[in-house]
Amino acid sequence: MSWRDNLIKIEPYVAGEQPNKTDFIKLNANENPYPPSPMVAKAVRDFGADALKKYPSANAVPLVNAIAKREGLKPENVFAGNGTDDVLSLAFRAFFNSDKPIIFPDITYSFNTVWCDILRIPYETIPVDGDFNIDPADYARPNGGVVIANPNAPTSIGRGLDFIRKILDSNCESVVIVDEAYVDFGGVTAVPLLQEYDNLLITRTFSKSRSLAGMRLGWAMGSPELISALYATKDSMNSYPVDSIAQAAGVAAIEDEEYFQATLKRVIATRERLTKELRGMGFTLPDSQTNFVFATHPKYSAKAIFEYLKTRDIYVRWFNKPRIDNFLRITVGTDEDTDALIAALKNLIG
Amino acid sequence: MSWRDNLIKIEPYVAGEQPNKTDFIKLNANENPYPPSPMVAKAVRDFGADALKKYPSANAVPLVNAIAKREGLKPENVFAGNGTDDVLSLAFRAFFNSDKPIIFPDITYSFNTVWCDILRIPYETIPVDGDFNIDPADYARPNGGVVIANPNAPTSIGRGLDFIRKILDSNCESVVIVDEAYVDFGGVTAVPLLQEYDNLLITRTFSKSRSLAGMRLGWAMGSPELISALYATKDSMNSYPVDSIAQAAGVAAIEDEEYFQATLKRVIATRERLTKELRGMGFTLPDSQTNFVFATHPKYSAKAIFEYLKTRDIYVRWFNKPRIDNFLRITVGTDEDTDALIAALKNLIG
Numbered sequence: 001m002s003w004r005d006n007l008i009k010i011e012p013y014v015a016g017e018q019p020n021k022t023d024f025i026k027l028n029a030n031e032n033p034y035p036p037s038p039m040v041a042k043a044v045r046d047f048g049a050d051a052l053k054k055y056p057s058a059n060a061v062p063l064v065n066a067i068a069k070r071e072g073l074k075p076e077n078v079f080a081g082n083g084t085d086d087v088l089s090l091a092f093r094a095f096f097n098s099d100k101p102i103i104f105p106d107i108t109y110s111f112n113t114v115w116c117d118i119l120r121i122p123y124e125t126i127p128v129d130g131d132f133n134i135d136p137a138d139y140a141r142p143n144g145g146v147v148i149a150n151p152n153a154p155t156s157i158g159r160g161l162d163f164i165r166k167i168l169d170s171n172c173e174s175v176v177i178v179d180e181a182y183v184d185f186g187g188v189t190a191v192p193l194l195q196e197y198d199n200l201l202i203t204r205t206f207s208k209s210r211s212l213a214g215m216r217l218g219w220a221m222g223s224p225e226l227i228s229a230l231y232a233t234k235d236s237m238n239s240y241p242v243d244s245i246a247q248a249a250g251v252a253a254i255e256d257e258e259y260f261q262a263t264l265k266r267v268i269a270t271r272e273r274l275t276k277e278l279r280g281m282g283f284t285l286p287d288s289q290t291n292f293v294f295a296t297h298p299k300y301s302a303k304a305i306f307e308y309l310k311t312r313d314i315y316v317r318w319f320n321k322p323r324i325d326n327f328l329r330i331t332v333g334t335d336e337d338t339d340a341l342i343a344a345l346k347n348l349i350g
Numbered sequence: 351m352s353w354r355d356n357l358i359k360i361e362p363y364v365a366g367e368q369p370n371k372t373d374f375i376k377l378n379a380n381e382n383p384y385p386p387s388p389m390v391a392k393a394v395r396d397f398g399a400d401a402l403k404k405y406p407s408a409n410a411v412p413l414v415n416a417i418a419k420r421e422g423l424k425p426e427n428v429f430a431g432n433g434t435d436d437v438l439s440l441a442f443r444a445f446f447n448s449d450k451p452i453i454f455p456d457i458t459y460s461f462n463t464v465w466c467d468i469l470r471i472p473y474e475t476i477p478v479d480g481d482f483n484i485d486p487a488d489y490a491r492p493n494g495g496v497v498i499a500n501p502n503a504p505t506s507i508g509r510g511l512d513f514i515r516k517i518l519d520s521n522c523e524s525v526v527i528v529d530e531a532y533v534d535f536g537g538v539t540a541v542p543l544l545q546e547y548d549n550l551l552i553t554r555t556f557s558k559s560r561s562l563a564g565m566r567l568g569w570a571m572g573s574p575e576l577i578s579a580l581y582a583t584k585d586s587m588n589s590y591p592v593d594s595i596a597q598a599a600g601v602a603a604i605e606d607e608e609y610f611q612a613t614l615k616r617v618i619a620t621r622e623r624l625t626k627e628l629r630g631m632g633f634t635l636p637d638s639q640t641n642f643v644f645a646t647h648p649k650y651s652a653k654a655i656f657e658y659l660k661t662r663d664i665y666v667r668w669f670n671k672p673r674i675d676n677f678l679r680i681t682v683g684t685d686e687d688t689d690a691l692i693a694a695l696k697n698l699i700g
Binding site: 001002003004005006007008010012013014015016018026029031032033034035036040041044045047049050051052053054055056057058082083085086089093094095096097098114115117118120144145172173174175199207211212213214215216225226229231232233234235236237238239240241242243244245246249 | 358368445467557
């Protein structure tokens with residue numbers, strides 16, 4: 001018997017590659033190509049480091065208040081954490097304690113299965129159709145919980161309120177998590193449904209639309225019962241997950257609505273141009289409601305394009321997984337990044 | 351059947367109170383009374399917020415390198431996380447997968463039992479003796495892992511290398527975690543034993559001796575096998591727990607050894623004065639090797655003193671728990687804080 005026998009055996013989530021060099025175009029982690037609001041820079045610059053000697057607000061009260069105000073909710077409807085991944089992993093632990101499997105699409109955020117494995121939550125995946133669409137009727141079956149990303153990733157497809165409502169109406173005995181990481185780029189939020197459904201939890205991130213991937217901030221919105229269970233779970237793992245500077249930066253990002261909207265417009269405009277260019281080169285891709293596109297080419301394999309782009313110092317995301325291994329997930333970069341990407345692809349494809 | 355039936359039922363850890371006011375003396379969370387190094391303030395001020403648009407180094411490489419260098423280890427011996435609580439909760443999940451109970455003292459960091467509950471790890475606590483001493487012979491029994499805080503909290507008692515070695519020698523089939531959160535204030539580190547024991551994991555925090563409670567930084571040191579298991583567990587929960595600014599601040603704190611040592615000296619000098627004053631008033635307390643003292647008075651109940659001090663806007667920690675409910679854990683503050691504390695106690699006790 002050895003201590004080695006008791007080490008965890010697990011297949012971790014693999015995030016987008018971070019090459020060990022500086023001069024490359026990174027379109028593989030759905031980061032925002034534009035910097036955070038100047039108000040964030042000011043909040044960081046003006047933060048008095050002496051205050052770091054004290055623990056932060058354990059429940060990130062200033063940040064929760066700012067989010068609640070912006071979303072038209074009460075503070076007891078909001079929970080803030082160390083990135084959406086922190087929030088989602090806590091939510092899985094807090095809500096999914098049934099013997100029945102939780103259900104989610106086979107093609108969606110690939111961290112779902114990893115959390116289920118490490119948290120020992122049974123799960124079943126439900127195939128999306130050939131166009132990557134989710135049929136809400138498939139979610140009317142006994143389950144221990146439902147997780148839907150809307151818009152979905154990596155497909156980039158967003159659905160309307162009627163879609164979420166159908167899933168909620170057939171799942172009044174389960175908690176339904178709607179991950180809205182990408183909703184700001186053209187999706188439809190389920191926030192209005194919070195007034196009707198106590199079992200709905202919506203998650204958001206600062207990493208995409210608010211350009212704060214490096215700051216690790218995410219939040220959840222739901223009924224006070226769900227939010228309380230999240231706090232109890234957080235307080236059983238790490239009492240203070242969100243540091244004081246991150247809280248201040250998050251407040252600044254939330255309050256600068258004008259900058260936020262302007263950045264969204266720029267990303268969306270570039271996405272539309274990229275979509276048109278890719279289709280012009282023969283790529284097939286759904287209309288994206290996110291800050292990335294999900295594209296396949298009839299003549300060139302996704303893997304070959306992925307490898308080729310790397311030789312040009314352009315990193316996109318290729319998933320070596322069933323059903324999607326001939327697709328590329330390409331983050332919408334700056335207009336310059338996009339020009340370079342298009343030029344490289346034209347060079348390959350003609 | 352309701353979704354409510356599947357919500358987590360758990361008794362979370364309760365951290366030191368954070369009163370909703372500003373003008374009070376906070377001696378209840380073992381925070382450092384002195385600010386972090388001026389190099390930390392500079393690192394925060396000079397941090398270019400534009401870089402926040404990208405994800406941080408997933409494994410906190412710059413910080414890990416700085417820690418490894420300072421501790422005379424290799425980077426593969428070091429793991430950094432979002433505070434020691436994050437590191438310890440990951441370590442419990444990564445290492446304690448035996449059917450046998452893990453063991454730790456009955457009086458120690460009270461988060462241990464909470465992590466065991468949420469992670470479904472069986473555990474047994476082993477009573478410390480009447481003077482709060484841990485007998486290493488008690489730890490020579492079958493177990494699924496061992497957790498020792500050295501110096502221990504809330505007792506403030508530190509032990510030498512021989513003590514840790516005895517525990518390691520009788521536990522070659524288990525991972526032994528030594529939590530050194532307070533070691534810098536006069537304890538003896540087990541780092542030299544890392545060369546001999548592959549099953550030893552040592553944890554540290556930036557929250558106490560480096561005045562960065564608000565920044566959420568902690569680390570672990572161990573064999574590459576243990577560190578790899580920590581990374582796999584981290585990557586199964588939250589890929590990027592340590593934000594970019596925290597990494598930069600952590601590097602600055604680690605590199606300013608001179609400031610670190612000077613701050614330690616100040617805290618230790620005040621602790622010695624506080625100890626003497628408390629004993630002069632009739633308190634009994636062990637010699638502390640931490641930044642707090644653990645004191646009891648023969649005539650006044652700890653609870654009464656705790657409540658009285660609150661009326662004087664001085665917050666100390668009282669644990670309503672068996673064996674220690676007549677003790678106060680009092681953080682060593684500034685000399686001014688300490689003067690105010692002593693004056694208040696003299697007013698009560700005479």
